Amino acid sequence: MRIVIFGAGSLGSLFGALLDGAHDVTLVGRDPHISAVREHGLRVTGVDDFEASPAATTDGTELDCDFAVVTVKAYDTAGAARDLATGDVGAAVSLQNGLGNEATLAAGLDCPVVAGTTSHGAMLSEPGVVEWTGRGDVVVGAWRGDGAAGEGGDVSREDEHGRGTAADPASGVAAAFRAASIGAEVESDIGRRLWRKLAVNAAINPVSALARIRNGRVFEGPTAEYAARAAREAADVARAEGVDLDAGAAVEAAQTVARRTADNRSSMFQDVAAGRRTEIDAVSGVVAERADEHGVDAPVNGLLCALLRGWEAGEGLR
Numbered sequence: 001m002r003i004v005i006f007g008a009g010s011l012g013s014l015f016g017a018l019l020d021g022a023h024d025v026t027l028v029g030r031d032p033h034i035s036a037v038r039e040h041g042l043r044v045t046g047v048d049d050f051e052a053s054p055a056a057t058t059d060g061t062e063l064d065c066d067f068a069v070v071t072v073k074a075y076d077t078a079g080a081a082r083d084l085a086t087g088d089v090g091a092a093v094s095l096q097n098g099l100g101n102e103a104t105l106a107a108g109l110d111c112p113v114v115a116g117t118t119s120h121g122a123m124l125s126e127p128g129v130v131e132w133t134g135r136g137d138v139v140v141g142a143w144r145g146d147g148a149a150g151e152g153g154d155v156s157r158e159d160e161h162g163r164g165t166a167a168d169p170a171s172g173v174a175a176a177f178r179a180a181s182i183g184a185e186v187e188s189d190i191g192r193r194l195w196r197k198l199a200v201n202a203a204i205n206p207v208s209a210l211a212r213i214r215n216g217r218v219f220e221g222p223t224a225e226y227a228a229r230a231a232r233e234a235a236d237v238a239r240a241e242g243v244d245l246d247a248g249a250a251v252e253a254a255q256t257v258a259r260r261t262a263d264n265r266s267s268m269f270q271d272v273a274a275g276r277r278t279e280i281d282a283v284s285g286v287v288a289e290r291a292d293e294h295g296v297d298a299p300v301n302g303l304l305c306a307l308l309r310g311w312e313a314g315e316g317l318r
């Protein structure tokens with residue numbers, strides 16, 4: 001299949017390398033990384049060590065592909081949709097963190113949108129080299145609009161080529177990942193999966209970023225209570241949106257991820273440490289705003305969001 005990776009930074013480069021070979025892959029990203037890939041290929045280190053040679057470009061317009069995997073940061077999703085809309089894209093697949101990316105893609109594109117989450121970890125260590133920091137999973141599901149993500153119908157159908165039907169692009173995407181030996185599942189209730197991941201990120205990311213601690217410390221010591229509250233609030237908002245997510249299950253999910261990724265610096269901690277903009281709006285910001293809309297209390301998410309936004313607006317960004 002012809003696959004575009006839109007946003008070939010850390011995660012996108014990892015998936016681009018893993019999909020290359022089984023598929024015809026084009027990375028869309030920025031220099032100096034893209035020039036390095038064009039000149040020397042793409043090297044993966046860490047969990048596995050190998051080289052790949054996908055096509056690579058800094059121009060995301062007028063691309064033609066079976067599907068585009070979108071791996072830009074949440075705040076760049078609208079720009080990605082604008083570029084992808086100028087081409088011929090069969091489907092857009094978000095593997096991003098935060099809530100709202102799929103809605104942004106759907107608003108800007110005519111093609112079907114597939115929602116996804118991944119627990120693989122990746123970090124661009126230098127131009128042309130990506131470190132695979134942790135093996136994980138990929139879960140995708142048809143996105144059917146705000147409040148109805150993944151609801152209804154059988155999304156596990158594939159056509160005789162295993163590509164998924166037009167009404168069911170998620171199974172085609174999962175099949176393409178599996179053809180490249182990347183474990184990928186189709187989830188019929190992808191909306192719940194996105195909210196659960198959001199609760200995990202709402203607990204770990206801002207707390208680790210503000211306290212400057214690795215994931216494993218978030219549920220230990222003085223931050224534990226507030227991380228748990230952030231996850232519980234996210235679950236309360238999810239339920240107000242009709243998503244079946246128990247507060248206890250959300251806290252447990254966050255604690256499990258913190259344990260499994262104990263030595264990681266969360267992506268938000270890395271962003272803050274490097275003086276880069278964070279994804280706070282798409283994580284705690286979404287929880288706090290939707291809580292307001294539903295009349296649900298989410299003071300911890302509100303405070304974490306305000307602190308990170310204050311840092312970004314003040315002395316934070318380089």
Ligand SMILES: NC(=O)C1=CN([C@@H]2O[C@H](COP(=O)(O)OP(=O)(O)OC[C@H]3O[C@@H](n4cnc5c(N)ncnc54)[C@H](O)[C@@H]3O)[C@@H](O)[C@H]2O)C=CC1
Nearest residue numbers: 007009010011028029030071072073074076096097121122
């Ligand atoms: N890195 C990781 O281990 C994981 C990341 N995620 C999520 O995946 C998403 C991407 O994360 P990272 O790869 O870490 O971020 P990143 O910042 O390393 O990569 C994003 C890349 O997209 C590029 N980009 C943005 N707009 C572009 C445009 N219009 N044209 C060309 N290139 C463009 C940026 O230059 C950047 O290189 C985020 O939502 C993150 O939360 C999710 C799971 C794990």
Ligand SMILES: CC(C)(CO)C(=O)C(=O)O
Nearest residue numbers: 204261264265266267268
């Ligand atoms: C799961 C977790 C918390 C892993 O670090 C993550 O998604 C992130 O850092 O953004």
